[in-house]
Amino acid sequence: xxxxxxxxxxxxxxxxxxxxxxxxxxxxxxxxxxxxxxxxxxxxxxxxxxxxxxxxxxxxxxxxxxxxxxxxxxxxxxxxxxxxxxxxxxxxxxxxxxxxxxxxxxxxxxxxxxxxxxxxxxxxxxxxxxxxxxxxxxxxxxxxxxxxxxxxxxxxxxxxxxxxxxxxxxxxxxxxxxxxxxxxxxxxxxxxxxxxxxxxxxxxxxxxxxxxxxxxxxxxxxxxxxxxxxxxxxxxxxxxxxxxxxxxxxxxxxxxxxxxxxxxxxxxxxxxxxxxxxxxxxxxxxxxxxxxxxxxxxxxxxxxxxxxxxxxxxxx
Amino acid sequence: xxxxxxxxxxxxxxxxxxxxxxxxxxxxxxxxxxxxxxxxxxxxxxxxxxxxxxxxxxxxxxxxxxxxxxxxxxxxxxxxxxxxxxxxxxxxxxxxxxxxxxxxxxxxxxxxxxxxxxxxxxxxxxxxxxxxxxxxxxxxxxxxxxxxxxxxxxxxxxxxxxxxxxxxxxxxxxxxxxxxxxxxxxxxxxxxxxxxxxxxxxxxxxxxxxxxxxxxxxxxxxxxxxxxxxxxxxxxxxxxxxxxxxxxxxxxxxxxxxxxxxxxxxxxxxxxxxxxxxxxxxxxxxxxxxxxxxxxxxxxxxxxxxxxxxxxxxxxxxxxxxxxxxxxxxxxxxxxxxxxxxxxxxxxxxxxxxxxxxxxxxxxxxxxxxxxxxxxxxxxxxxxxxxxxxxxxxxxxxxxxxxxxxxxxxxxxxxxxxxxxxxxxxxxxxxxx
Numbered sequence: 242x243x244x245x246x247x248x249x250x251x252x253x254x255x256x257x258x259x260x261x262x263x264x265x266x267x268x269x270x271x272x273x274x275x276x277x278x279x280x281x282x283x284x285x286x287x288x289x290x291x292x293x294x295x296x297x298x299x300x301x302x303x304x305x306x307x308x309x310x311x312x313x314x315x316x317x318x319x320x321x322x323x324x325x326x327x328x329x330x331x332x333x334x335x336x337x338x339x340x341x342x343x344x345x346x347x348x349x350x351x352x353x354x355x356x357x358x359x360x361x362x363x364x365x366x367x368x369x370x371x372x373x374x375x376x377x378x379x380x381x382x383x384x385x386x387x388x389x390x391x392x393x394x395x396x397x398x399x400x401x402x403x404x405x406x407x408x409x410x411x412x413x414x415x416x417x418x419x420x421x422x423x424x425x426x427x428x429x430x431x432x433x434x435x436x437x438x439x440x441x442x443x444x445x446x447x448x449x450x451x452x453x454x455x456x457x458x459x460x461x462x463x464x465x466x467x468x469x470x471x472x473x474x475x476x477x478x479x480x481x482x483x484x485x486x487x488x489x490x491x492x493x494x495x496x497x498x499x500x501x502x503x504x505x506x507x508x509x510x511x512x513x514x515x516x517x518x519x520x521x522x523x524x525x526x527x528x529x530x531x532x533x534x535x536x537x538x539x540x541x542x543x544x545x546x547x548x549x550x551x552x553x554x555x556x557x
Numbered sequence: 558x559x560x561x562x563x564x565x566x567x568x569x570x571x572x573x574x575x576x577x578x579x580x581x582x583x584x585x586x587x588x589x590x591x592x593x594x595x596x597x598x599x600x601x602x603x604x605x606x607x608x609x610x611x612x613x614x615x616x617x618x619x620x621x622x623x624x625x626x627x628x629x630x631x632x633x634x635x636x637x638x639x640x641x642x643x644x645x646x647x648x649x650x651x652x653x654x655x656x657x658x659x660x661x662x663x664x665x666x667x668x669x670x671x672x673x674x675x676x677x678x679x680x681x682x683x684x685x686x687x688x689x690x691x692x693x694x695x696x697x698x699x700x701x702x703x704x705x706x707x708x709x710x711x712x713x714x715x716x717x718x719x720x721x722x723x724x725x726x727x728x729x730x731x732x733x734x735x736x737x738x739x740x741x742x743x744x745x746x747x748x749x750x751x752x753x754x755x756x757x758x759x760x761x762x763x764x765x766x767x768x769x770x771x772x773x774x775x776x777x778x779x780x781x782x783x784x785x786x787x788x789x790x791x792x793x794x795x796x797x798x799x800x801x802x803x804x805x806x807x808x809x810x811x812x813x814x815x816x817x818x819x820x821x822x823x824x825x826x827x828x829x830x831x832x833x834x835x836x837x838x839x840x841x842x843x844x845x846x847x848x849x850x851x852x853x854x855x856x857x858x859x860x861x862x863x864x865x866x867x868x869x870x871x872x873x874x875x876x877x878x879x880x881x882x883x884x885x886x887x888x889x890x891x892x893x894x895x896x897x898x899x900x901x902x903x904x905x906x907x908x909x910x911x912x913x914x915x916x917x918x919x920x921x922x923x924x925x926x927x928x929x930x931x932x933x934x935x936x937x938x939x940x941x942x943x944x945x946x947x948x949x950x951x952x953x954x955x956x957x958x959x960x961x962x963x964x965x966x967x968x969x970x971x972x973x974x975x976x977x978x979x980x981x982x983x984x985x986x987x988x989x990x
Contacts, residue, residue, distance in 0.1 A: 444759065
């Protein structure tokens with residue numbers, strides 16, 4: 242298929258075919274990372290700017306390195322706080338940087354919809370690297386890439402690519418952009434999705450909004466799932482007000498080796514990071530044989546290269 | 558006698574059971590209606606307006622507007638706001654006291670009247686605060702505010718969190734013959750949320766607040782109004798459960814009234830997909846079932862009247878992130894036309910109820926002058942062209958602000974003239990359509 246989008250704002254708006262197009266492109270880029278000279282000239286002469294208004298290590302580095310492997314020039318802008326507290330609006334900041342001759346913005350921001358705002362007001366490609374609790378589409382894509390690769394579903398049709406697989410996303414779903422992107426993407430590729438955790442962090446409305454299942458019963462989820470995607474509690478978004486405490490959370494909802502005995506033998510464990518070891522998942526599981534966590538990080542490079550290549554390439 | 562003669566219009570005032578083709582003669586010196594009848598001969602020097610094919614109604618009242626003066630005059634002033642009012646077909650407006658400083662003393666109320674008279678457009682009546690500094694801690698000087706002309710009391714923009722202060726305010730206001738008006742929101746429950754809590758907020762990852770936050774405060778205030786035997790008015794009602802509470806209280810004889818804004822009759826939280834802050838307001842846009850319940854309430858009288866909650870903000874402020882942009886939209890210049898096109902012409906709202914809800918009903922809710930057409934009554938008239946087709950262009954508004962979700966809407970029906978005490982103003986149907 243011909244890729245036409247210059248922005249990647251969320252996975253909600255993508256079709257199954259578009260998602261698979263990104264995944265297939267990523268698969269071809271994955272090979273580049275294994276070479277001794279890890280560079281292709283695909284975006285030579287183009288400029289990609291990281292605009293990070295929330296702290297990040299893995300996502301910002303992953304995007305920067307991905308852009309560099311495509312031979313793009315990169316620039317990084319980091320700031321904390323809202324535009325109101327800074328005194329300059331987001332649009333003004335972006336337009337000033339755009340005027341330096343920029344092709345793409347990779348934006349992370351605490352405000353849901355901030356990438357959509359940039360897309361309306363600038364001529365650049367806009368890649369959402371996480372907007373508040375809304376979406377984190379490249380994380381969703383790299384998670385889906387990892388699942389598709391692990392279960393060898395590369396040859397399936399887009400709508401059926403993950404058919405028959407049950408993916409549970411566990412934890413602080415309310416505050417999770419990763420959960421939202423994963424749910425949209427997985428559902429479009431035919432997977433069954435269960436959002437699981439305490440009722441205050443996994444409200445029923447989220448299941449309705451995303452068209453997926455919700456469960457508050459960890460034993461049920463353990464039995465059903467082929468994939469466990471664990472999320473951390475987002476204390477920085479005041480998630481602590483929504484449940485009694487970390488000790489109780491770990492005891493009732495945390496994944497540990499004992500609990501995993503009830504899971505399917507071939508089930509895998511994922512985590513978008515950063516991990517709060519001992520809360521949502523024990524260190525033994527995070528580093529154990531079921532874990533594909535470091536594959537996720539590796540695949541993140543390939544997926545971000547694919548997204549930049551397709552979107553910046555479409556913005557001529 | 559200097560006069561204005563509105564010729565051959567369809568004179569329409571449900572409160573006086575008036576619906577006939579007639580002329581309306583207004584005494585500009587006295588500012589009152591001199592006579593209503595067929596074939597009135599134009600007195601010498603009379604200003605004559607041909608109203609053939611037009612609907613001649615009592616001047617419309619909007620009892621919920623923010624004119625931002627003093628304190629936020631980049632958004633609106635009393636002069637620009639009252640110009641927008643007559644441009645939008647309103648002869649009377651009631652301004653909210655959440656200015657900076659808030660209108661919590663007699664002098665600040667006198668200033669509103671002074672600036673309103675200087676502007677010389679719509680009649681401007683201010684509400685005063687319930688609490689000192691709008692802080693919710695101590696009662697404002699309700700007696701002195703009343704003496705200075707405050708038509709009612711509200712801490713609009715926020716509810717009065719303390720049930721005790723609210724009870725005192727209701728009892729005190731009752732003795733003054735005034736109404737307590739409340740922005741009903743349990744702020745502890747809404748917890749800084751910026752849209753309706755539901756499927757849309759869940760999908761967008763935006764902190765929403767449930768209708769229960771509005772219903773809880775309405776339920777509390779209904780009980781307190783009953784206890785105090787006082788009059789209580791619900792500002793900008795938005796939720797299905799709220800309408801049911803008001804309906805039930807009215808049936809039980811509690812002296813409660815309510816208003817609803819056009820946007821809560823026309824738009825839902827689905828509009829917030831896309832993160833455009835022009836759809837951000839408080840109370841927030843809710844669900845289709847809430848919209849239906851609000852219309853039902855307006856039809857059966859549970860909701861007494863319409864009011865815009867005209868809330869101007871600068872383009873800069875409304876170009877911020879959805880989470881950062883301030884709450885509110887303007888309404889004075891679209892109120893009439895959007896409802897005519899979307900509810901009256903579609904037969905969902907009878908013309909009679911529509912006119913009543915902008916005239917006699919709001920006048921009754923706050924005991925304001927006007928809202929009817931009668932010899933000797935105020936010479937305030939709103940003239941509508943029910944069938945004119947036009948497109949809303951916010952660039953042509955007289956309001957200082959442009960935060961209007963109806964920009965670009967193609968509509969049928971528009972106000973063409975507004976008369977305030979005999980003074981004739983061209984409304985948006987003349988300047989835009």
